[in-house]
Amino acid sequence: MAQNENTQRTSDSGVSIWLDDLSRTRIESGSLQKLIAEKNVVGVTTNPSIFQKALSQVGPYDAQLKELGKVDVETAVRELTTTDVRNATDIFRDVAESTDYVDGRVSIEVDPRLAHDTENTAKQAVELWEKVDRPNAMIKIPATLEGLPAITATLSKGISVNVTLIFSLERYEQVIDAFIEGIAQADANGHDLKHMGSVASFFVSRVDSAVDKLLEANGSVEAKELEGKAAVANARLAYELFEKKFNEDSRWSALEAKGARRQRPLWASTGTKNAAYSDCKYVDELVAKDIVNTMPEKTLDALAAHGNGAPSIEGTYEESHSVMEKLEELGISIKDVTDKLEADGVASFIASWDSVLSDVQAGIDRVNA
Template sequence: MTDSTPRPTERLSEAGVSIWLDDLSRERLRSGNLAALIAEKDVVGVTTNPTIFAAALTHGDAYAGALSELAGTDVEAAVERITTDDVRAAADVLRPVHDATSAVDGRVSIEVDPRLARDTEATAATAVRLWETVGRPNVMIKIPATVEGLPAITRTLAAGISVNVTLIFSIDRYKAVMDAFLSGLEQAKEAGHDLAPIGSVASFFVSRVDSEVDKRLTALGTDEALALRGQAAIANARLAYAAYEDIFSADSTARWAALAAAGAQPQRPLWASTGVKNPEYRDTMYVDELVVRGVVNTMPEATLDAFADHGIVLGDTVTGTAEAAAATIAALEAVGVSMDEVTAQLEDEGVNKFEVSWDELLTTTKAGLDAAGE
């Protein structure tokens, strides 16, 4: 007799959360691991970033053949070739999911060179090149939610290109991202693009908020401050969802209603950075506490494995929590933690970390190309 009890990832999917894997490597593709995660752990999408690719290049020999083939090639061109090849292959694996979900899931994201995060023109141009190079309808181009990134997001969507907006930390910036999304779709509609296949997610980072806020609360050291540790990130994300509802709910603004009537998909919130960094916290807390229909949770494999083993799905843990979340943020401000300062710092650090990872990727690739050319 077989056990018919739904596995935790299946229950999460049934609750309306799309599970995306926050990782990709050629080894994962060649071994069939990605296909296995789709079948066995309900994965329906993949996100990548420079850190992920830098790590992939330094482990194993899966890229040896590619490096040998590309020996003598400019290192930046080689990096683009390697990363777009991996994303294309992953997109092909996920294409059945994309088709079965009417272009909602089955998505694979690839990030614009993070060194361009403050350059609108270069970001927009690179987004088009990556989209055309990968050449798959289920790819998403990742663009950071910097001030300079906002117009690039609009221009990329206006061209009919799907966008994953990354590195969102503050509610105000998230509202600007949603405005950029609406503007992009309005321009796409005006240009005659079919809106239905254009996908977009807004990647709202979670665990990094707790890491920084907890550090500040520990430094303050008062009983009131210490009692607030581990609460900021979930409260911030729940307020983000409330902002999303203000735009995309059933009784939403006329602006979104007009786009929806033309076949547009909403820009879904995506919970990113969901790996728990503090070992004192439950290892699935950034999944358990952010369950609500119509969102994405992109998980590193360790978090996915943990949730598949002992994740908890108790229904919607987000809707109706905005008032309590706002009270948590107010309590943080009252003890001396400025969320505006925290989120601005995290954005700068996020861009810088991806730049460092990009440099590591270039260095690693160059070493591989040099060795292959000897």
């Protein structure tokens, strides 16, 4: 079966297409294999909200729950989620090997309740890595201030990391620094750098959702003209920072010479939330080499149906800086917006995780009744 021409064009432009979804039904139905074969999908990301959706389904997980018996709910959740991720990494093994482990990655996130607990985040990252036990897994760690040293500590052990919940350029620069320090420590600890991978998940559409509300409240002509521009400008400036840091950091140059790979920017939250905007806006407007875009299936389908996929970041930095300056002139603080989005993101994932625990407990009770 040939790949879709629009997803192929996007891939040829340098974007690795990952799916932001995973469930046992998707794995067992062959849906994941089909997306690999037909829509250039070369990786998967999960998060607490995705597992909440998957584990709330009655049926797909009952056999494993029955096998586990009356275990405590935390153990059950760990077993169910790591089984899905392990099985997905096996499906992507050929992709991982053919890309020398650049792609073929499947991410699993540490318990979001640990987002402000450095020591236990780092500890659980190791536990998840060992539990999944696959070289093409990635452990997701949120980019909170407390998460930054945990990112470094995890990488230092030779573990691949997906840094999540990045909203601001300031925090993204800190993430890159934490990554470079982690790779330096991994090198000092004797780990093979060539197959270590890392991505920095920069959230996109949520920025527009927040900023557009403030622009609507402002009500001026100038504000109206900026609607739908903040998120893409913010992400494009993140890519500018990516190029600058990795091209100019002498410490990184030395590590790259030893085979280390750059931490790629990953565009997350790429589903379009405003019906007035294109349903593949946060894919088509953010195309460049060394990018990962993880998208819900609805966005992937939109890209396949009518996406452009041509390079769209180069030459946009001046315009993007101008968007940010105009927002500040209108009294809209991007720092305030992104600080709130980070806090809200952590809270949302914790709420989803609480639902996961509740749903799985109900499953344990049901199969053992």
